[in-house]
Amino acid sequence: MASTTAEEQPFTLAVPDADLELLRTKLASVRFPDELEGAAWDYGAPLADIQRLVTHWKNSFDWRKAEAAINTLPMFTHDIEVDGFGTLNIHYVHQKSAVKNAVPLLFVHGWPGHFLEVRKLLPLLTAGPADQPSFHVVALSLPGFGFSEAPKKPGFKGRHYAEVFNKLMLSLGYEEYVYQGGDWGCALGAHAVTHYAHTHIKAWHTNTPFYRRPKFLSNPLLFLGLLTLPFNEPALAGLQRSQEFMKKGMGYYMEQATQPQTLGYSLADSPVGLLAWIYEKLVSWSDDYPWTDDEVIEWISIYWFSRAGPAAAGRIYYEITNRNTNDLFEGTKRTTVPFGVAYFPGEIAQTPKSWSKMLGKVVFESTHDKGGHFSAFEQPEKLASDLHKMFGKGGPAHGVVPGRNGYD
Amino acid sequence: MSTSPEQPFRIFVPDAELELLRLKLASTCFPDELEEAGWEYGAPLANVRRLVARWRDWFDWRKAEEAINADLLQFTKDVEVERFGVLNVHYVHRRSVRENAVPLLFVHGWPGNFLEVRKVLPLLTASERDQPCFHVVALSLPGFGFSEAPGRKGFAHKQYAELANRLMVSLGYEAYVVQGGDWGHYIAGSLATYYAHTNVKAWLSNYPTALPPQVSTTPWKWLKNLLKPYTREERERLEAMREFQTKGTGYFHEQATKPQTLGYSLADSPVGLLAWIYEKLVSWTDGYPWQDDEVLEWVSIYWFSRAGPAASIRVYHQMTSGFEGPPAAGVRWMSIPLGFAAFPEEHNRVPRRWLRTLGKVVFESEHSRGGHFAAHECPNELVGDVRRMFGKGGPAFGVVPGKDGYAS
Numbered sequence: 001m002a003s004t005t006a007e008e009q010p011f012t013l014a015v016p017d018a019d020l021e022l023l024r025t026k027l028a029s030v031r032f033p034d035e036l037e038g039a040a041w042d043y044g045a046p047l048a049d050i051q052r053l054v055t056h057w058k059n060s061f062d063w064r065k066a067e068a069a070i071n072t073l074p075m076f077t078h079d080i081e082v083d084g085f086g087t088l089n090i091h092y093v094h095q096k097s098a099v100k101n102a103v104p105l106l107f108v109h110g111w112p113g114h115f116l117e118v119r120k121l122l123p124l125l126t127a128g129p130a131d132q133p134s135f136h137v138v139a140l141s142l143p144g145f146g147f148s149e150a151p152k153k154p155g156f157k158g159r160h161y162a163e164v165f166n167k168l169m170l171s172l173g174y175e176e177y178v179y180q181g182g183d184w185g186c187a188l189g190a191h192a193v194t195h196y197a198h199t200h201i202k203a204w205h206t207n208t209p210f211y212r213r214p215k216f217l218s219n220p221l222l223f224l225g226l227l228t229l230p231f232n233e234p235a236l237a238g239l240q241r242s243q244e245f246m247k248k249g250m251g252y253y254m255e256q257a258t259q260p261q262t263l264g265y266s267l268a269d270s271p272v273g274l275l276a277w278i279y280e281k282l283v284s285w286s287d288d289y290p291w292t293d294d295e296v297i298e299w300i301s302i303y304w305f306s307r308a309g310p311a312a313a314g315r316i317y318y319e320i321t322n323r324n325t326n327d328l329f330e331g332t333k334r335t336t337v338p339f340g341v342a343y344f345p346g347e348i349a350q351t352p353k354s355w356s357k358m359l360g361k362v363v364f365e366s367t368h369d370k371g372g373h374f375s376a377f378e379q380p381e382k383l384a385s386d387l388h389k390m391f392g393k394g395g396p397a398h399g400v401v402p403g404r405n406g407y408d
Numbered sequence: 409m410s411t412s413p414e415q416p417f418r419i420f421v422p423d424a425e426l427e428l429l430r431l432k433l434a435s436t437c438f439p440d441e442l443e444e445a446g447w448e449y450g451a452p453l454a455n456v457r458r459l460v461a462r463w464r465d466w467f468d469w470r471k472a473e474e475a476i477n478a479d480l481l482q483f484t485k486d487v488e489v490e491r492f493g494v495l496n497v498h499y500v501h502r503r504s505v506r507e508n509a510v511p512l513l514f515v516h517g518w519p520g521n522f523l524e525v526r527k528v529l530p531l532l533t534a535s536e537r538d539q540p541c542f543h544v545v546a547l548s549l550p551g552f553g554f555s556e557a558p559g560r561k562g563f564a565h566k567q568y569a570e571l572a573n574r575l576m577v578s579l580g581y582e583a584y585v586v587q588g589g590d591w592g593h594y595i596a597g598s599l600a601t602y603y604a605h606t607n608v609k610a611w612l613s614n615y616p617t618a619l620p621p622q623v624s625t626t627p628w629k630w631l632k633n634l635l636k637p638y639t640r641e642e643r644e645r646l647e648a649m650r651e652f653q654t655k656g657t658g659y660f661h662e663q664a665t666k667p668q669t670l671g672y673s674l675a676d677s678p679v680g681l682l683a684w685i686y687e688k689l690v691s692w693t694d695g696y697p698w699q700d701d702e703v704l705e706w707v708s709i710y711w712f713s714r715a716g717p718a719a720s721i722r723v724y725h726q727m728t729s730g731f732e733g734p735p736a737a738g739v740r741w742m743s744i745p746l747g748f749a750a751f752p753e754e755h756n757r758v759p760r761r762w763l764r765t766l767g768k769v770v771f772e773s774e775h776s777r778g779g780h781f782a783a784h785e786c787p788n789e790l791v792g793d794v795r796r797m798f799g800k801g802g803p804a805f806g807v808v809p810g811k812d813g814y815a816s
Contacts, residue, residue: 025435029428033675033718035668037560043725044669153443248731251662251670258658261441262450262687266673266680268439273673273680280669311439318449324654 008171011075011091011147013067015305020063023271023304027058030272045280053279054272056293057300066298070116077147080167082160084153090168091147091307092140093118097126099134103391103406104174106165107139107376110183110208111256111313112278114302115141117376124384132388133398133406138177140168142184144315150308156319158191158331166196176401179204180387182375184316186210187328190359197335202400205340205364205390207375207383209356210242210349212327219358238350245348249284252277256314257324264311267303274310275300287346287372338397340364340390342383346372363396364389411578412486417498418477419554421712426469429678429711433464436679451687459686459700460679467704469712476705479526484554487574489567491560497575498554498714499547500525504533506541510798510813511581513572513599514546517590517615518663518720519685520781521709522548527787532794540799540813547575549591550715551722557715564726565598565738573603583607583808587794589614589782591723597739597766604742609807611767612747612797614782614790617756618766619736626741626765633761642759652755656691659684663724664731671718674710681717682707692780694753739766745804747771749793751786753779770803771796 035047074095079087093115096102105125107118118139125135143164144150151160165188169177179201181189186206193201214222255263266273278300282291303310320328339360343353345368356362366386371379390397391406399405438460441453480500487497500522503509512532514525525546532542550571551557558567572595576584586608588596593615599608621629638646662670673680685707689698710717727735746767750757752775763769773793778786797804798813806812 022435022437026437029431029435031428031432031676031716033668033671033716034557036558036722039561039668042561042730043722044666045672047668050672150440151442154445154448248665251658251665254661255658258655259450259687261439261445261453262683263658264439265451265456265683266677269437269679270673270677272676276669276672280666309437309439315442315449323448 008076008078008094011077012071013075013147015063015067019305024058026271027054030054032272041284045276045283050272050276050279053275053293053296057271057275057297061294061297063301066294066301073119073122078168078171080164080171082151082163085151085156085160088143088151088164089149090140090143090164091115092138092168093122094138094172095122095126096136097134099406099408101404101406101408102126102134102136103401103404104169104177105135105137105387106169106177106179107137108165108179108181108185108188109139109142109145110181110185111316112281112303113183113374114146114299115139116299116302117374120380121376121384124380125387128384128388133392135387135406136174138169138172138174140165142316144308144312145306146302147307150312150315154319158188158320159195161188162192162195165192166200169200176200176202176404178202178391178397178400181206182208183373187320190329190332193335193337193360194332197337201337203338203340203391203397204360205342205387207342207344208347208349208373209341209343209359210351211355211359212329214355214358222354222358225352225354232352235352239352242349242351249348252281253317254324256317257321258318260311260314260318263314267310267314271300271304274303278303282374285346285348285373286378287344287370289372289374289378334358334360336361338363338400340386340397341366342375342386343367344371344373344375344379345369348373410488410574414483414485414501414579417482417484417554419473419482421469421473425712430464432678433460436460438679447691451683451690456679456683456686459682459703462700463678463682463704467701469708472701472705472708476523480529482554485575485578487571487578489558489563489571489574492558492563492567495550495558495571496556497547497550497571498522499545499575500529501545501579502529502533503543504535504541506535506813506815508811508813508816509533509541509543510808510811511576511584512542512544512794513576513584513586514544514783515572515586515588515592515595516546516549516552517588517592518552518723519688519710520590520592521706522546522553523706523709524781524783528783528791531787531791535815539795542794542813543581545576545579545581547572549595549723551719552713552715553709554714557719557722562726564729565594566602568595569598569602572599573607577607583609583811585609585798585804585807586611587614590780591727593617594727594735594739597736600742600744600746600767601738601740604744608744610745610747610798610804612749612771612794614749614751615754615756615780616748616750616763617736617758618762619734620758620762621765629761629765636761638759645757646759649756649758656755659688660724661731663721664728665725667718667721667725670721674717674721678711681711685710689781692753692755693785694751694777694779696779696781696785736766741765741767743768745770745797745807747793747797747804748773749782749790750774751778751780751782751789752776755780
C-alpha cells in the first residue's frame with residue numbers, strides 16, 4: 001500500500017467553455033470529402049452517415065446534458081505511482097454494492113472503448129436480484145484514455161498497465177478481486193494475471209476471447225486440432241471471418257502500432273476525422289446495434305475531450321506490440337486462476353473456442369446468439385448474466401475472493 | 409470523341425478556399441508527444457508545429473501559385489475512359505525545340521504530384537549537343553492535383569493505362585516512352601501491359617520492386633530463384649523490405665482498406681494532412697534538405713486539389729482490389745525495353761532477378777544516394793539514367809520510330 005498513499009478524490013467532469021467553443025468553431029468549418037458512387041461501407045464510414053452525425057453534433061447534441069448524466073456516476077481520481085513512470089492520475093468509476101460482501105470486480109475497456117462501457121452493467125452487477133451475486137465495481141479509464149493521465153515516456157508495457165490496475169484496487173481496499181475485460185481489456189487481462197494471479201487476481205473473464213495460433217511445442221493437442229479444422233464448420237467460419245478481418249480490417253491497427261503520432265495530428269485537430277475513425281468501428285464491430293446519434297456523439301466526445309487528447313490512446317498499440325514486432329500477448333503466461341469466456345457472434349476475431357484454453361484455465365463458457373465486440377454496451381444483460389453464473393452460488397468461480405462471495 | 413482539344417490551364421485557388429485554410433490553421437489543436445520520441449512514433453511535434461506556424465503566418469500561396477504557373481505550362485483535356493465517362497485531366501506539356509525529341513510521359517505516385525517533374529523538365533527538354541532530348545507530358549493522376557477523380561468504383565490498371573494512353577495519342581504522340589516511380593511505376597507497367605509495341609515503346613522505373621517469380625507464370629525463373637543464392641546486398645535489401653513491411657506500411661493498410669474513413673481527416677484537417685504526407689517526404693528520402701516552403705507547397709497541392717485529398721488515397725484500394733492482391737498482379741511481362749533507376753534509400757527494393765518478372769530489363773543503374781522521390785531529390789541522376797537508356801549506344805535508343813531525340 002506504500003506507493004498509493006494519496007486519498008481518492010471525487011471527480012466531476014466539467015469541460016471548459018473554451019473547449020466547447022473551439023469544437024463549435026471546428027464543426028462549423030468542416031470540409032467533407034467526396035465519395036465513390038455506391039460505396040456503402042466498402043471504403044470506410046459512409047459520407048451520408050458522417051454528414052448526418054456532424055450536423056447532429058453541431059445542432060442537436062447537448063454536451064452539458066450528457067456531462068451532467070455522466071456525473072451521476074460515482075467517479076474519482078487517484079494518483080498511482082508506476083515503476084519508472086512517476087505518478088499517473090487515474091480516473092475511474094467506483095460503484096459499491098449495498099451487499100457488503102460483494103465481489104470486487106475490475107472492469108477494463110479497450111479501444112475505441114472507454115469507461116462508460118460499464119454504465120449499463122453497473123446496476124445489474126451492483127444491485128441485481130438477491131439470489132444473484134453482487135459486485136463492487138471499479139471501472140477505470142486506461143492511462144491515456146478518458147480522464148486518466150497518459151504516460152509521458154516511451155515503453156509503457158503490459159506489466160505497467162497491470163501495475164496500475166493492481167495498485168488501484170489495493171488502494172480501494174480490494175486486496176483480492178476479479179477482473180473483466182474486452183478488447184485491450186482481454187489482452188491486458190492476460191498481462192494482469194501473469195503478474196497478479198492468485199496473489200490478488202482470483203479469477204478473470206473476457207467477452208472478446210482471442211489468442212495466437214497454437215504452436216506444436218507449447219500446445220501439441222491444440223496444434224493437432226488444427227488438422228481437423230477444415231471439418232469443424234463453425235470454427236472454420238469463425239477463422240475465415242478472422243482472416244478476412246486480419247486482411248481487410250487492420251489498417252487502424254497497423255497505423256496505431258507504427259506511426260501513432262502521425263495519425264494523432266488528425267485525430268487531435270479534426271472532430272469529423274476522429275468521429276469517422278471511431279464510428280467506423282462502432283458500427284462494423286457491433287452486431288447490428290441500433291446506435292442513436294446521441295450515443296455515437298457522446299462516445300466520440302469522451303475521446304475529443306479526453307484528458308490526454310485523442311492522439312494518446314492509440315499509443316497502446318505501439319507500446320504493447322513493440323512497434324508491431326510482437327503480438328499483444330508477448331510477455332504473458334498462462335495462469336491457473338479460474339477463467340471465463342463469452343462468445344458473441346458479432347465478434348471480429350473469432351479464433352477457435354479450443355484456443356481459449358491457452359489463455360487460461362477455462363471454467364466457464366457461454367455462447368450467445370446476439371452481440372458483438374462491445375457486448376457490455378450492446379448486450380449488458382447477457383454479459384451480466386454470465387458473470388452471475390460464473391461467480392454465483394454453484395458457479396465454477398463462486399467464492400474465489402475469500403470473505404467476499406457476493407452475498408451477505 | 410475520346411478526348412477534347414487541349415485547354416491552357418493556370419492554377420488559381422479561390423480566395424474562399426484560402427480563407428477557410430487560414431481559419432482552420434488558426435484553430436489547430438495539437439496533440440502532445442512522448443518525451444524524446446524523435447521520429448519513432450511518426451512526424452515529430454516540433455517539426456509539425458513549426459510547419460503549421462509557417463503555413464499560417466508566412467507561406468505565400470499566391471506567390472507559389474504564380475511561380476508554378478510561370479515555370480510549368482499546364483493544360484487540361486477531357487479524356488474518355490470506358491465505363492467511367494469523361495474525366496478532365498490536368499497535365500504539364502513541354503516540347504523540346506528539337507522536332508524529333510522522344511515523347512516521354514512522366515507519371516507521379518503517392519504522396520507525389522505533378523510538380524515532381526519540375527526539376528527534370530528543363531533537363532529532359534533541353535537540346536544539348538550529344539544528349540537525347542524529350543517532349544515531356546506530366547499528368548496529374550485522376551484524383552490528384554487538378555485532375556478530376558473517377559466517380560465510380562473499379563478505376564484500376566486498365567483504366568489508368570487507357571486514360572494515359574489516350575492523353576498521349578491525343579497530343580500527337582502515337583508512340584512514346586514512360587518514366588514513373590511509386591504508383592507511376594505500376595501505371596507505367598500497366599501502360600506496357602495494354603499498349604506495348606502499339607504505343608508504348610519502353611519504360612523506365614525508379615521504383616525497383618516486383619513480386620518474386622511465380623511457378624505458375626514463369627516456372628524457369630521460379631526454379632532459378634529457388635536454387636541460386638542471394639548476394640549479401642540482396643539479403644540486406646530483403647531484410648530492409650521486411651522491416652519496412654512491419655513498421656512502415658500502416659498508411660498502405662489503411663488506404664487500401666478504409667480510404668474513406670481516413671479521408672475525412674485528410675480533407676478536414678490541414679495539420680492532419682501535413683503530418684500524413686510530411687512523414688513520408690522525410691522518411692522516404694535520403695537526407696534531402698527539405699525547406700519548409702517546399703513542404704508546404706507540396707502539401708498545398710493536396711489541400712487545394714480539385715478532387716480533395718481523400719480522393720488521392722483511393723488508388724491504394726483500387727489497385728489492390730481492396731487489399732486482395734498486390735498491385736504488381738495487374739502488370740504483365742512484355743518484351744518492350746524496361747529499365748530501372750535504383751536509389752539506395754528506396755523502400756521495397758527486391759533482388760534484381762525479381763525485376764525480370766515485369767519485363768525485358770535492358771537497363772539498370774545503381775546510385776550512391778537518393779530515395780523514393782528521385783526526380784525531386786536527384787534530378788540529375790534520374791535524367792542521366794533516362795539519357796543513358798535512350799541515348800545513342802543505349803539499350804533503348806531509337807525505340808520511337810523517327811524520334812530518336814537527336815538533331816536530324
